[in-house]
Amino acid sequence: MARRKSATTCKLIHMTDRPVRIGLTLQPQHMDYPTIRRTASAAEDLGLDVLFTWDHFFPVSGDLDGMHFECWTTLAAWAESTSRVSIGTLVCCNSYRNPDLVADMARTVDHISGGRLVLGMGSGWFKRDYTEYGYEFGTAGSRLDDLAEALPRIESRWGKLNPPPTRKIPVLVGGSGEKKTLRMVARHADIWHSYSDASMLKHKLSVLGEHCAAIGRDPTEIEISLTGKTTDRDELYELGARLFIIYTGGPQPDLTELREFLAWRDKMNA
Known part of the structure:
Protein backbone atom coordinates (compact mmCIF):
# COMPACT_ATOMS: atom_id res chain seq x y z
CA MET A 1 0.00 0.00 0.00
CA ALA A 2 1.39 3.39 -0.97
CA ARG A 3 -0.37 5.11 1.91
CA ARG A 4 -2.30 4.09 4.96
CA LYS A 5 -5.85 5.18 5.68
CA SER A 6 -7.33 4.11 9.00
CA ALA A 7 -6.50 0.96 10.95
CA THR A 8 -10.06 -0.23 10.36
CA THR A 9 -9.78 0.26 6.62
CA CYS A 10 -6.45 -1.51 6.52
CA LYS A 11 -7.97 -4.50 8.27
CA LEU A 12 -10.38 -4.75 5.37
CA ILE A 13 -7.68 -4.25 2.77
CA HIS A 14 -5.27 -6.77 4.29
CA MET A 15 -7.81 -9.56 4.72
CA THR A 16 -5.65 -12.42 3.42
CA ASP A 17 -7.00 -15.43 5.28
CA ARG A 18 -10.30 -15.69 3.38
CA PRO A 19 -10.23 -17.72 0.12
CA VAL A 20 -11.56 -16.50 -3.20
CA ARG A 21 -15.03 -17.76 -4.04
CA ILE A 22 -16.83 -17.57 -7.35
CA GLY A 23 -20.57 -16.96 -7.65
CA LEU A 24 -22.83 -17.25 -10.66
CA THR A 25 -26.13 -15.42 -11.00
CA LEU A 26 -28.21 -17.62 -13.28
CA GLN A 27 -30.75 -15.13 -14.57
CA PRO A 28 -34.14 -16.91 -14.68
CA GLN A 29 -35.16 -15.28 -17.94
CA HIS A 30 -35.56 -16.25 -21.61
CA MET A 31 -35.29 -20.02 -21.05
CA ASP A 32 -37.45 -22.86 -19.82
CA TYR A 33 -36.96 -24.42 -16.42
CA PRO A 34 -35.27 -27.63 -17.67
CA THR A 35 -32.55 -25.42 -19.17
CA ILE A 36 -32.19 -23.57 -15.87
CA SER A 41 -26.18 -28.68 -12.29
CA ALA A 42 -23.42 -28.05 -14.84
CA ALA A 43 -22.16 -25.04 -12.86
CA GLU A 44 -22.10 -27.08 -9.66
CA ASP A 45 -20.18 -29.85 -11.43
CA LEU A 46 -17.58 -27.31 -12.56
CA GLY A 47 -16.89 -26.40 -8.93
CA LEU A 48 -18.96 -23.23 -8.50
CA ASP A 49 -19.07 -21.89 -4.94
CA VAL A 50 -22.38 -19.98 -4.87
CA LEU A 51 -25.32 -20.16 -7.28
CA PHE A 52 -27.61 -17.13 -7.21
CA THR A 53 -30.92 -16.18 -8.76
CA TRP A 54 -32.46 -12.72 -8.79
CA ASP A 55 -35.83 -11.56 -7.49
CA HIS A 56 -37.85 -10.09 -10.35
CA PHE A 57 -41.15 -10.96 -12.00
CA PHE A 58 -40.20 -9.98 -15.54
CA PRO A 59 -37.02 -10.01 -17.63
CA VAL A 60 -34.87 -6.93 -17.17
CA SER A 61 -33.10 -7.24 -20.53
CA GLY A 62 -33.90 -8.59 -23.99
CA ASP A 63 -37.57 -9.25 -24.64
CA LEU A 64 -39.17 -7.62 -21.60
CA ASP A 65 -42.20 -9.88 -21.96
CA GLY A 66 -40.14 -13.04 -22.40
CA MET A 67 -40.05 -16.14 -20.20
CA HIS A 68 -39.24 -15.56 -16.55
CA PHE A 69 -39.46 -17.54 -13.28
CA GLU A 70 -39.95 -16.52 -9.65
CA CYS A 71 -37.07 -16.40 -7.20
CA TRP A 72 -37.95 -18.39 -4.09
CA LEU A 90 -28.87 -11.64 -5.47
CA VAL A 91 -30.94 -10.09 -4.19
CA CYS A 92 -34.31 -10.70 -2.58
CA CYS A 93 -36.36 -7.51 -2.90
CA ASN A 94 -37.45 -6.43 0.55
CA SER A 95 -40.61 -4.79 -0.82
CA TYR A 96 -42.22 -7.96 -2.14
CA ARG A 97 -42.71 -9.95 1.07
CA ASN A 98 -43.30 -9.45 4.77
CA PRO A 99 -39.89 -9.69 6.54
CA ASP A 100 -41.10 -12.39 8.91
CA LEU A 101 -42.28 -14.41 5.91
CA VAL A 102 -38.87 -13.95 4.26
CA ALA A 103 -37.24 -15.30 7.41
CA ASP A 104 -39.50 -18.35 7.37
CA MET A 105 -38.95 -18.97 3.65
CA VAL A 118 -27.26 -17.33 1.43
CA LEU A 119 -29.92 -14.67 2.01
CA GLY A 120 -29.15 -11.66 -0.14
CA MET A 121 -31.34 -8.63 0.58
CA GLY A 122 -31.85 -5.37 -1.28
CA SER A 123 -34.23 -2.45 -1.22
CA GLY A 124 -35.63 -2.88 -4.75
CA TRP A 125 -35.50 -0.77 -7.90
CA PHE A 126 -37.36 -2.39 -10.85
CA LYS A 127 -40.51 -0.29 -11.12
CA ARG A 128 -42.40 -2.67 -13.42
CA ASP A 129 -42.37 -5.36 -10.72
CA TYR A 130 -43.98 -2.95 -8.28
CA THR A 131 -46.53 -1.57 -10.72
CA GLU A 132 -47.80 -4.85 -12.14
CA TYR A 133 -47.82 -6.75 -8.84
CA GLY A 134 -49.37 -3.93 -6.82
CA TYR A 135 -46.53 -2.93 -4.49
CA GLU A 136 -45.94 0.65 -3.42
CA PHE A 137 -42.82 1.93 -5.19
CA GLY A 138 -42.13 4.85 -2.86
CA THR A 139 -38.73 6.49 -3.18
CA ALA A 140 -35.19 5.16 -3.07
CA GLY A 141 -34.88 6.57 0.44
CA SER A 142 -38.13 5.07 1.71
CA ARG A 143 -37.24 1.67 0.28
CA LEU A 144 -33.88 1.78 2.06
CA ASP A 145 -35.61 2.77 5.31
CA ASP A 146 -37.95 -0.20 4.91
CA LEU A 147 -34.96 -2.52 4.44
CA ALA A 148 -33.32 -1.13 7.57
CA GLU A 149 -36.47 -2.03 9.51
CA ALA A 150 -36.77 -5.45 7.90
CA LEU A 151 -33.28 -6.82 8.60
CA PRO A 152 -33.63 -6.96 12.42
CA ARG A 153 -37.12 -8.41 12.04
CA ILE A 154 -35.71 -11.23 9.92
CA GLU A 155 -33.01 -11.90 12.50
CA SER A 156 -35.57 -11.84 15.31
CA ARG A 157 -37.93 -14.23 13.51
CA TRP A 158 -35.11 -16.75 13.01
CA GLY A 159 -34.81 -16.91 16.78
CA LYS A 160 -38.50 -17.80 17.15
CA LEU A 161 -38.96 -20.45 14.45
CA ASN A 162 -39.35 -24.12 15.26
CA PRO A 163 -37.17 -25.66 14.02
CA PRO A 164 -34.66 -22.84 13.79
CA PRO A 165 -32.34 -22.49 10.80
CA THR A 166 -29.66 -25.15 10.53
CA ARG A 167 -27.02 -22.51 11.33
CA LYS A 168 -26.59 -18.74 11.21
CA ILE A 169 -27.80 -18.05 7.68
CA PRO A 170 -25.29 -15.76 5.95
CA VAL A 171 -26.85 -12.42 5.09
CA LEU A 172 -25.70 -10.52 2.02
CA VAL A 173 -26.64 -6.87 1.65
CA GLY A 174 -26.40 -5.37 -1.82
CA GLY A 175 -25.72 -1.73 -2.60
CA SER A 176 -23.12 0.95 -1.93
CA GLY A 177 -24.93 4.01 -0.55
CA GLU A 178 -22.72 5.49 2.12
CA LYS A 179 -25.23 6.91 4.59
CA LYS A 180 -27.82 4.14 4.73
CA THR A 181 -26.72 0.97 2.91
CA LEU A 182 -23.19 0.71 4.27
CA ARG A 183 -24.52 1.36 7.77
CA MET A 184 -26.86 -1.63 7.29
CA VAL A 185 -23.92 -3.68 6.01
CA ALA A 186 -21.94 -2.89 9.14
CA ARG A 187 -24.82 -3.89 11.41
CA HIS A 188 -26.25 -6.93 9.66
CA ALA A 189 -24.23 -8.30 6.75
CA ASP A 190 -21.93 -11.26 6.54
CA ILE A 191 -21.35 -10.39 2.88
CA TRP A 192 -21.41 -7.00 1.18
CA HIS A 193 -22.03 -6.94 -2.58
CA SER A 194 -21.51 -3.97 -4.89
CA TYR A 195 -20.64 -3.11 -8.48
CA SER A 196 -17.56 -1.11 -7.48
CA ASP A 197 -14.42 -0.77 -9.53
CA ALA A 198 -11.06 -0.60 -7.76
CA SER A 199 -10.99 3.15 -7.20
CA MET A 200 -14.55 3.18 -5.89
CA LEU A 201 -13.95 0.16 -3.66
CA LYS A 202 -11.05 1.92 -1.88
CA HIS A 203 -13.36 4.74 -0.87
CA LYS A 204 -16.34 2.57 0.01
CA LEU A 205 -14.19 0.35 2.23
CA SER A 206 -13.07 3.41 4.12
CA VAL A 207 -16.69 4.43 4.71
CA LEU A 208 -17.67 0.89 5.70
CA GLY A 209 -14.75 0.81 8.11
CA GLU A 210 -16.04 3.95 9.79
CA HIS A 211 -19.52 2.46 10.20
CA CYS A 212 -18.01 -0.71 11.68
CA ALA A 213 -15.87 1.30 14.10
CA ALA A 214 -18.94 3.24 15.26
CA ILE A 215 -20.62 0.03 16.47
CA GLY A 216 -17.49 -1.85 17.50
CA ARG A 217 -17.63 -4.47 14.78
CA ASP A 218 -14.56 -6.11 13.28
CA PRO A 219 -14.85 -5.34 9.54
CA THR A 220 -12.92 -8.47 8.60
CA GLU A 221 -16.06 -10.42 9.51
CA ILE A 222 -17.65 -9.08 6.31
CA GLU A 223 -16.87 -10.85 3.04
CA ILE A 224 -16.40 -8.37 0.19
CA SER A 225 -18.34 -9.38 -2.92
CA LEU A 226 -18.22 -7.76 -6.35
CA THR A 227 -19.55 -8.29 -9.82
CA GLY A 228 -16.69 -10.11 -11.50
CA LYS A 229 -14.67 -8.37 -14.21
CA THR A 230 -11.43 -9.62 -15.73
CA THR A 231 -10.00 -6.11 -16.10
CA ASP A 232 -9.27 -5.25 -12.47
CA ARG A 233 -9.97 -8.39 -10.47
CA ASP A 234 -6.37 -8.70 -9.26
CA GLU A 235 -6.46 -5.16 -7.93
CA LEU A 236 -9.83 -5.81 -6.32
CA TYR A 237 -8.39 -8.92 -4.73
CA GLU A 238 -5.55 -6.88 -3.24
CA LEU A 239 -8.13 -4.53 -1.73
CA GLY A 240 -9.86 -7.44 -0.01
CA ALA A 241 -12.54 -8.64 -2.43
CA ARG A 242 -13.04 -12.38 -2.12
CA LEU A 243 -16.39 -13.24 -3.71
CA PHE A 244 -16.57 -12.55 -7.45
CA ILE A 245 -19.98 -13.00 -9.07
CA ILE A 246 -20.60 -13.28 -12.80
CA TYR A 247 -23.83 -13.59 -14.76
CA THR A 248 -25.40 -15.72 -17.44
CA GLY A 249 -28.94 -16.19 -18.71
CA GLY A 250 -31.10 -17.44 -21.54
CA PRO A 251 -31.84 -18.41 -24.15
CA GLN A 252 -28.48 -20.22 -24.26
CA PRO A 253 -26.60 -19.78 -20.97
CA ASP A 254 -22.85 -19.74 -21.48
CA LEU A 255 -20.44 -21.03 -18.81
CA THR A 256 -17.23 -20.08 -20.64
CA GLU A 257 -16.56 -17.08 -18.39
CA LEU A 258 -17.34 -19.17 -15.32
CA ARG A 259 -14.68 -21.71 -16.28
CA GLU A 260 -12.12 -18.92 -16.64
CA PHE A 261 -13.00 -17.41 -13.27
CA LEU A 262 -12.83 -20.81 -11.56
CA ALA A 263 -9.34 -21.34 -12.97
CA TRP A 264 -8.31 -17.92 -11.63
CA ARG A 265 -9.82 -18.77 -8.24
CA ASP A 266 -7.82 -21.97 -8.05
CA LYS A 267 -4.63 -20.09 -8.91
CA MET A 268 -5.28 -17.42 -6.25
CA ASN A 269 -6.14 -20.01 -3.59
CA ALA A 270 -3.20 -22.32 -4.33
Whole structure:
Protein backbone atom coordinates (compact mmCIF):
# COMPACT_ATOMS: atom_id res chain seq x y z
CA MET A 1 0.00 0.00 0.00
CA ALA A 2 1.39 3.39 -0.97
CA ARG A 3 -0.37 5.11 1.91
CA ARG A 4 -2.30 4.09 4.96
CA LYS A 5 -5.85 5.18 5.68
CA SER A 6 -7.33 4.11 9.00
CA ALA A 7 -6.50 0.96 10.95
CA THR A 8 -10.06 -0.23 10.36
CA THR A 9 -9.78 0.26 6.62
CA CYS A 10 -6.45 -1.51 6.52
CA LYS A 11 -7.97 -4.50 8.27
CA LEU A 12 -10.38 -4.75 5.37
CA ILE A 13 -7.68 -4.25 2.77
CA HIS A 14 -5.27 -6.77 4.29
CA MET A 15 -7.81 -9.56 4.72
CA THR A 16 -5.65 -12.42 3.42
CA ASP A 17 -7.00 -15.43 5.28
CA ARG A 18 -10.30 -15.69 3.38
CA PRO A 19 -10.23 -17.72 0.12
CA VAL A 20 -11.56 -16.50 -3.20
CA ARG A 21 -15.03 -17.76 -4.04
CA ILE A 22 -16.83 -17.57 -7.35
CA GLY A 23 -20.57 -16.96 -7.65
CA LEU A 24 -22.83 -17.25 -10.66
CA THR A 25 -26.13 -15.42 -11.00
CA LEU A 26 -28.21 -17.62 -13.28
CA GLN A 27 -30.75 -15.13 -14.57
CA PRO A 28 -34.14 -16.91 -14.68
CA GLN A 29 -35.16 -15.28 -17.94
CA HIS A 30 -35.56 -16.25 -21.61
CA MET A 31 -35.29 -20.02 -21.05
CA ASP A 32 -37.45 -22.86 -19.82
CA TYR A 33 -36.96 -24.42 -16.42
CA PRO A 34 -35.27 -27.63 -17.67
CA THR A 35 -32.55 -25.42 -19.17
CA ILE A 36 -32.19 -23.57 -15.87
CA ARG A 37 -31.91 -26.86 -13.99
CA ARG A 38 -29.33 -28.30 -16.38
CA THR A 39 -27.23 -25.14 -16.22
CA ALA A 40 -27.35 -25.07 -12.42
CA SER A 41 -26.18 -28.68 -12.29
CA ALA A 42 -23.42 -28.05 -14.84
CA ALA A 43 -22.16 -25.04 -12.86
CA GLU A 44 -22.10 -27.08 -9.66
CA ASP A 45 -20.18 -29.85 -11.43
CA LEU A 46 -17.58 -27.31 -12.56
CA GLY A 47 -16.89 -26.40 -8.93
CA LEU A 48 -18.96 -23.23 -8.50
CA ASP A 49 -19.07 -21.89 -4.94
CA VAL A 50 -22.38 -19.98 -4.87
CA LEU A 51 -25.32 -20.16 -7.28
CA PHE A 52 -27.61 -17.13 -7.21
CA THR A 53 -30.92 -16.18 -8.76
CA TRP A 54 -32.46 -12.72 -8.79
CA ASP A 55 -35.83 -11.56 -7.49
CA HIS A 56 -37.85 -10.09 -10.35
CA PHE A 57 -41.15 -10.96 -12.00
CA PHE A 58 -40.20 -9.98 -15.54
CA PRO A 59 -37.02 -10.01 -17.63
CA VAL A 60 -34.87 -6.93 -17.17
CA SER A 61 -33.10 -7.24 -20.53
CA GLY A 62 -33.90 -8.59 -23.99
CA ASP A 63 -37.57 -9.25 -24.64
CA LEU A 64 -39.17 -7.62 -21.60
CA ASP A 65 -42.20 -9.88 -21.96
CA GLY A 66 -40.14 -13.04 -22.40
CA MET A 67 -40.05 -16.14 -20.20
CA HIS A 68 -39.24 -15.56 -16.55
CA PHE A 69 -39.46 -17.54 -13.28
CA GLU A 70 -39.95 -16.52 -9.65
CA CYS A 71 -37.07 -16.40 -7.20
CA TRP A 72 -37.95 -18.39 -4.09
CA THR A 73 -39.70 -21.31 -5.76
CA THR A 74 -36.64 -21.61 -8.00
CA LEU A 75 -34.38 -21.68 -4.93
CA ALA A 76 -36.46 -24.41 -3.32
CA ALA A 77 -36.08 -26.48 -6.48
CA TRP A 78 -32.31 -25.89 -6.52
CA ALA A 79 -32.15 -26.95 -2.89
CA GLU A 80 -33.29 -30.40 -4.06
CA SER A 81 -31.56 -30.59 -7.44
CA THR A 82 -28.08 -29.58 -6.20
CA SER A 83 -26.06 -31.11 -3.40
CA ARG A 84 -22.90 -29.10 -2.72
CA VAL A 85 -23.07 -25.55 -4.06
CA SER A 86 -24.39 -22.74 -1.88
CA ILE A 87 -27.57 -21.17 -3.25
CA GLY A 88 -28.92 -17.69 -2.71
CA THR A 89 -30.66 -14.51 -3.75
CA LEU A 90 -28.87 -11.64 -5.47
CA VAL A 91 -30.94 -10.09 -4.19
CA CYS A 92 -34.31 -10.70 -2.58
CA CYS A 93 -36.36 -7.51 -2.90
CA ASN A 94 -37.45 -6.43 0.55
CA SER A 95 -40.61 -4.79 -0.82
CA TYR A 96 -42.22 -7.96 -2.14
CA ARG A 97 -42.71 -9.95 1.07
CA ASN A 98 -43.30 -9.45 4.77
CA PRO A 99 -39.89 -9.69 6.54
CA ASP A 100 -41.10 -12.39 8.91
CA LEU A 101 -42.28 -14.41 5.91
CA VAL A 102 -38.87 -13.95 4.26
CA ALA A 103 -37.24 -15.30 7.41
CA ASP A 104 -39.50 -18.35 7.37
CA MET A 105 -38.95 -18.97 3.65
CA ALA A 106 -35.20 -18.66 4.09
CA ARG A 107 -35.25 -21.02 7.07
CA THR A 108 -37.23 -23.57 5.07
CA VAL A 109 -34.94 -23.44 2.03
CA ASP A 110 -31.97 -23.62 4.39
CA HIS A 111 -33.32 -26.91 5.75
CA ILE A 112 -34.21 -28.31 2.32
CA SER A 113 -30.70 -27.56 1.09
CA GLY A 114 -28.94 -28.95 4.16
CA GLY A 115 -27.61 -25.57 5.27
CA ARG A 116 -26.54 -24.02 1.95
CA LEU A 117 -28.66 -20.86 1.71
CA VAL A 118 -27.26 -17.33 1.43
CA LEU A 119 -29.92 -14.67 2.01
CA GLY A 120 -29.15 -11.66 -0.14
CA MET A 121 -31.34 -8.63 0.58
CA GLY A 122 -31.85 -5.37 -1.28
CA SER A 123 -34.23 -2.45 -1.22
CA GLY A 124 -35.63 -2.88 -4.75
CA TRP A 125 -35.50 -0.77 -7.90
CA PHE A 126 -37.36 -2.39 -10.85
CA LYS A 127 -40.51 -0.29 -11.12
CA ARG A 128 -42.40 -2.67 -13.42
CA ASP A 129 -42.37 -5.36 -10.72
CA TYR A 130 -43.98 -2.95 -8.28
CA THR A 131 -46.53 -1.57 -10.72
CA GLU A 132 -47.80 -4.85 -12.14
CA TYR A 133 -47.82 -6.75 -8.84
CA GLY A 134 -49.37 -3.93 -6.82
CA TYR A 135 -46.53 -2.93 -4.49
CA GLU A 136 -45.94 0.65 -3.42
CA PHE A 137 -42.82 1.93 -5.19
CA GLY A 138 -42.13 4.85 -2.86
CA THR A 139 -38.73 6.49 -3.18
CA ALA A 140 -35.19 5.16 -3.07
CA GLY A 141 -34.88 6.57 0.44
CA SER A 142 -38.13 5.07 1.71
CA ARG A 143 -37.24 1.67 0.28
CA LEU A 144 -33.88 1.78 2.06
CA ASP A 145 -35.61 2.77 5.31
CA ASP A 146 -37.95 -0.20 4.91
CA LEU A 147 -34.96 -2.52 4.44
CA ALA A 148 -33.32 -1.13 7.57
CA GLU A 149 -36.47 -2.03 9.51
CA ALA A 150 -36.77 -5.45 7.90
CA LEU A 151 -33.28 -6.82 8.60
CA PRO A 152 -33.63 -6.96 12.42
CA ARG A 153 -37.12 -8.41 12.04
CA ILE A 154 -35.71 -11.23 9.92
CA GLU A 155 -33.01 -11.90 12.50
CA SER A 156 -35.57 -11.84 15.31
CA ARG A 157 -37.93 -14.23 13.51
CA TRP A 158 -35.11 -16.75 13.01
CA GLY A 159 -34.81 -16.91 16.78
CA LYS A 160 -38.50 -17.80 17.15
CA LEU A 161 -38.96 -20.45 14.45
CA ASN A 162 -39.35 -24.12 15.26
CA PRO A 163 -37.17 -25.66 14.02
CA PRO A 164 -34.66 -22.84 13.79
CA PRO A 165 -32.34 -22.49 10.80
CA THR A 166 -29.66 -25.15 10.53
CA ARG A 167 -27.02 -22.51 11.33
CA LYS A 168 -26.59 -18.74 11.21
CA ILE A 169 -27.80 -18.05 7.68
CA PRO A 170 -25.29 -15.76 5.95
CA VAL A 171 -26.85 -12.42 5.09
CA LEU A 172 -25.70 -10.52 2.02
CA VAL A 173 -26.64 -6.87 1.65
CA GLY A 174 -26.40 -5.37 -1.82
CA GLY A 175 -25.72 -1.73 -2.60
CA SER A 176 -23.12 0.95 -1.93
CA GLY A 177 -24.93 4.01 -0.55
CA GLU A 178 -22.72 5.49 2.12
CA LYS A 179 -25.23 6.91 4.59
CA LYS A 180 -27.82 4.14 4.73
CA THR A 181 -26.72 0.97 2.91
CA LEU A 182 -23.19 0.71 4.27
CA ARG A 183 -24.52 1.36 7.77
CA MET A 184 -26.86 -1.63 7.29
CA VAL A 185 -23.92 -3.68 6.01
CA ALA A 186 -21.94 -2.89 9.14
CA ARG A 187 -24.82 -3.89 11.41
CA HIS A 188 -26.25 -6.93 9.66
CA ALA A 189 -24.23 -8.30 6.75
CA ASP A 190 -21.93 -11.26 6.54
CA ILE A 191 -21.35 -10.39 2.88
CA TRP A 192 -21.41 -7.00 1.18
CA HIS A 193 -22.03 -6.94 -2.58
CA SER A 194 -21.51 -3.97 -4.89
CA TYR A 195 -20.64 -3.11 -8.48
CA SER A 196 -17.56 -1.11 -7.48
CA ASP A 197 -14.42 -0.77 -9.53
CA ALA A 198 -11.06 -0.60 -7.76
CA SER A 199 -10.99 3.15 -7.20
CA MET A 200 -14.55 3.18 -5.89
CA LEU A 201 -13.95 0.16 -3.66
CA LYS A 202 -11.05 1.92 -1.88
CA HIS A 203 -13.36 4.74 -0.87
CA LYS A 204 -16.34 2.57 0.01
CA LEU A 205 -14.19 0.35 2.23
CA SER A 206 -13.07 3.41 4.12
CA VAL A 207 -16.69 4.43 4.71
CA LEU A 208 -17.67 0.89 5.70
CA GLY A 209 -14.75 0.81 8.11
CA GLU A 210 -16.04 3.95 9.79
CA HIS A 211 -19.52 2.46 10.20
CA CYS A 212 -18.01 -0.71 11.68
CA ALA A 213 -15.87 1.30 14.10
CA ALA A 214 -18.94 3.24 15.26
CA ILE A 215 -20.62 0.03 16.47
CA GLY A 216 -17.49 -1.85 17.50
CA ARG A 217 -17.63 -4.47 14.78
CA ASP A 218 -14.56 -6.11 13.28
CA PRO A 219 -14.85 -5.34 9.54
CA THR A 220 -12.92 -8.47 8.60
CA GLU A 221 -16.06 -10.42 9.51
CA ILE A 222 -17.65 -9.08 6.31
CA GLU A 223 -16.87 -10.85 3.04
CA ILE A 224 -16.40 -8.37 0.19
CA SER A 225 -18.34 -9.38 -2.92
CA LEU A 226 -18.22 -7.76 -6.35
CA THR A 227 -19.55 -8.29 -9.82
CA GLY A 228 -16.69 -10.11 -11.50
CA LYS A 229 -14.67 -8.37 -14.21
CA THR A 230 -11.43 -9.62 -15.73
CA THR A 231 -10.00 -6.11 -16.10
CA ASP A 232 -9.27 -5.25 -12.47
CA ARG A 233 -9.97 -8.39 -10.47
CA ASP A 234 -6.37 -8.70 -9.26
CA GLU A 235 -6.46 -5.16 -7.93
CA LEU A 236 -9.83 -5.81 -6.32
CA TYR A 237 -8.39 -8.92 -4.73
CA GLU A 238 -5.55 -6.88 -3.24
CA LEU A 239 -8.13 -4.53 -1.73
CA GLY A 240 -9.86 -7.44 -0.01
CA ALA A 241 -12.54 -8.64 -2.43
CA ARG A 242 -13.04 -12.38 -2.12
CA LEU A 243 -16.39 -13.24 -3.71
CA PHE A 244 -16.57 -12.55 -7.45
CA ILE A 245 -19.98 -13.00 -9.07
CA ILE A 246 -20.60 -13.28 -12.80
CA TYR A 247 -23.83 -13.59 -14.76
CA THR A 248 -25.40 -15.72 -17.44
CA GLY A 249 -28.94 -16.19 -18.71
CA GLY A 250 -31.10 -17.44 -21.54
CA PRO A 251 -31.84 -18.41 -24.15
CA GLN A 252 -28.48 -20.22 -24.26
CA PRO A 253 -26.60 -19.78 -20.97
CA ASP A 254 -22.85 -19.74 -21.48
CA LEU A 255 -20.44 -21.03 -18.81
CA THR A 256 -17.23 -20.08 -20.64
CA GLU A 257 -16.56 -17.08 -18.39
CA LEU A 258 -17.34 -19.17 -15.32
CA ARG A 259 -14.68 -21.71 -16.28
CA GLU A 260 -12.12 -18.92 -16.64
CA PHE A 261 -13.00 -17.41 -13.27
CA LEU A 262 -12.83 -20.81 -11.56
CA ALA A 263 -9.34 -21.34 -12.97
CA TRP A 264 -8.31 -17.92 -11.63
CA ARG A 265 -9.82 -18.77 -8.24
CA ASP A 266 -7.82 -21.97 -8.05
CA LYS A 267 -4.63 -20.09 -8.91
CA MET A 268 -5.28 -17.42 -6.25
CA ASN A 269 -6.14 -20.01 -3.59
CA ALA A 270 -3.20 -22.32 -4.33
